[in-house]
Amino acid sequence: MLVIRINLVLTSDQNLESSIYLCFMQFSSSLLENAVNEFAKLPGVGKKTALRLVLHLLKQDTKDVGQFSEIIARMRSEIKFCQRCHNVADGDICSICSNSMRKQEVICVVENIRDVIAIESTQQFNGTYHVLGGVISPLDGIGPDQLTIESLIHRIEKEKTEELIFALNPNIQGDTTIYYIQKKLQPTNIRITTIARGIAFGGELEYADEMTLARSLQNRLPVESYVSNK
DSSP states (O other): OEEEEEEEEEESSSEEEEEEEEEEOOOSOHHHHHHHHHHTTSTTOOHHHHHHHHHHHHHSOHHHHHHHHHHHHHHHHHOEEOTTTOOEESSSSOTTTTOTTSOTTEEEEESSHHHHHHHHHHTOOOSEEEEOSSOOBGGGTBOGGGTTHHHHHHHHHHTTOOEEEEOOOSSHHHHHHHHHHHHHTTTSOOEEEEOOOOOOTTOOGGGSOHHHHHHHHHTOOOHHHHHHHO
């Protein structure tokens, strides 16, 4: 049985705060309860959502549910990581690295696989990637040795890389990681760039932080370039 406390705050002529305790989810089946608990372990999935998903599966054909579970199991046991860029792959080399139509001499450095998917969704980048597996964060106990930085350095030295693009989150950890890798690559002649940082399209200046505003001013563009890119 799960007990949830809900705080309600109503504002009218007077403020009213009340606490309501709801008792629910008394399962008649331990199998159902176990399935709900497993789904609830997924990020962003609460108990109510987990229950809805499980009940949906109960309504499906046994064959379809079996195929669903088989696909998940195969994904976990058979998926590999690209030996070149550390992206997910079906084989030793991912489909991006093995694509001869992409610019193999350009590498976009990202923090995780979700960032690869996000950039690919724009359909504006035709180079390759390198997944670091995180960023340098001493407070979290993450150092350079726990990332794929050495693999990146070796890759650049081995291949004819012309440009390295950093697409890391604009925070202290991301900037620290960029600085560290840049220092490691000083002996090379590779061009090192980073994605532009500034005011998001549709955003309002009054809600932007000082750092974002400062970088927007520093990285300002000619109006002709801005208009032509729209």
